[in-house]
Amino acid sequence: MSLKDSKMEKKLDTPLTSRLLVICVDRDNDVGDKAGVLTPVVGRDSCIGAAQKLALQDPEDADANSIFFAIKTYEDLVSKGYQAEVIVVAGVGDRGVQADEKIIREVKSVLSSFSANGAVIVSDGEDDESVIPIIQNVVPIVSVQRCVMKVSRSVEYSYAVFGKYLKMIAYDSKYSKFFLGVPGILLLIGGIGTISGYTQEIFAVLVSILGGAFLIRAFDVDRAWANWSKPTPAGLIRMFTMVTGVIIGLASILSGFSAIHTNILDPQVIGTGVPNILSDRVTFGQFIAGAIPFLWIGMGAIFGGILLSNWLKGSLRQITDVLRMIVLVSLYPTVYQFTNLLINDESSFTLIPPFLAGLAITLISATFLFRKYRKKKGGEVLSE
Template sequence: MTTLVVCLDRTDDVGRKTGLHSPVVGWEAVRALVTDVGLADPEDSSVNTLLESLRVAQDLRDENEEVVVAVVSGDHESMVSADRAVAAQLDDLIADYDPDSAVVVTDSAEDERLIPIVESRVRVDSVDRVVVRQARDIESTYYLLKQFLADEELRQTVLVPIGLTMLVFPLLATTVGPAKGAAAITTVIGLFLLYKGFNIDELLTRFAHQTRESLYSGQVSVVTYVVAAGLTFVGLFAGALGVSSLGDTPGVVLPATRFAFDSIPWLAMAALTASAGRLLDEVIGDEPVRRSFLNLPFIVVAVGLVIRGFSAYFLEQQGVIEPFVVSAYEFGVFSNERFVMVAGERLALFVVSALVVSLVGAQVASSLSESHGGDRTDGGADATTDAGTSARSDRSDPELTDGGANTAADPDRDR
């Protein structure tokens, strides 16, 4: 068994420093090449690579294997010419020594790109990469930086923000001061990291795609979404007006509760409008209506009632709003009496109403889903029946039966 221990040098560092032409074959020739390369450039890692090739060859000889050690170099003019030169030298070595396997020795990631060329010509049993111990961390960092700079997406994500920061900070430091400039840049970087961390760009792309598809397909939800957006702005405006009516109120709990109390009816209407539009799209479409879309409007109303009830309870406890008063006339009783509902009773009424609405929604969604499920079952049965009928008709086709019989009776007729 003959093993080829080949030292790869893609950029021909050995040839340029010693003036020798590759391939260099044989123990003594490679041993002399070590001295020549070391005298030409003692700091070159090729010296260690050549010594490693000799060591591997010596270990294999100690195991009674026939070993051929060689140094193969490329061309420093271009990568294509270098790879072709290495391929031609490997062909000559294989033709002269006919090795059964090869052990490849390299000293860089650049040389490791030649390994597929070696594998295409002879079986590679081992790859030995030599890294100088004193420069191991430096070389690893170098290759990591090289791979980083080769990735276009990483360059745009990391290098561009750093470059903009280095350009903008001196301008801000000279105009508004170093502290404000650093605060502004930190804020922008934080927003950028959040933008990338939450994949907002993908969400915006998906939203734009869905909006375009909805516009082209003429879905009802496009109109209802616009109406829901308008109702949302109205709700936010109503909440802001409610907060402004409080005046200078200390703390944030009471203003937040007032904002929720005034805005939640409009926000609930907005969510209800949007969900109704999505439900109409499901009803108009060919597919059966999913249970989640049937139950969503009831859930929106129930959540709105709960939030409204709790916010009203806290505001009434603080004296911001008056107790809920209902006249007897509203219940059909001709009387001047009035029923005053305290905060706890109002909260209980809202909570019970929310529970009733959610239960009704669940029941409606369940009943409608079961009716649609029966339609799907019938459709599946019809499809199965049609499929079985089609399969039986194919099997009963006399032409197909005759063709199969003739083929089975005379399989060599086409020959």
């Protein structure tokens, strides 16, 4: 074998990454909420202590096993000659954007003291692995290890697991509200309808309730409302401005009808056909002209409440909230001119000046806001 081939073989055998960071991800922060451990947890001994605390608090939690799996992975890497470190990072209980932001901050803080050129991700499921693309923006990921629990497949164990889930459905309010509450309401209404003889009407009500329950659960309406109505200053402001904005928005419909010169509620007018009246260009323009002031005020109240709420929380989203308000104001002249075009039969070219002015204001404001943000935050890019 030539000297050149020997060097090539030695180069191929040399690992591409000599400093590896083993990252155990706990996106829902069980290690913090259950065991009271502050993250990031750095080092083998500290990780063992965190895993032991979590296992003592909740022996059935898979995150404790994931931490031990990460420690074993770390020891294997060290035995193979790698310079490695093991850490545990955690998000927040509600997961979502805040959890991902917290995880990436913790990874960056560890990398500032341990300069790794590769990472090994250890998780116990797909939820924790959803942060992989985010971590990969900070440090290259060379491997992903999933910790899968070995469980008994006996019939007794299956019955035990099934009984455990039945107990959760019966006694855990998080699940019983949907799995027991909704069927209970349907059965109660169905029984009352059968006794009273209103079978068809009750059936329609049952279908509506069931459909509404499915929609609420499918789109997380209950969780969204719970977050919006939390008894905090930010939550109360959001709830107040949302309700106020919706009421003002509904009032815009009445304002639009009152702006129409023809009394559209007159029985004689209704007899001629409301769709024909609304299809008239002038009438439609009068309706829009009367509605948009209240509609814009309602939307402004909602957007302003979101802005004030994020400002109180110190959230970075206040930048986009300010821009949203600017866009709303910039659009008003264009929409108003559109109503003049419908009512007064003006030229369509009259829409161009307010459109260009609004576009210029939006672009200038966006440039100024994001430059100011980057200057304060060291060049980071704001993302939703």
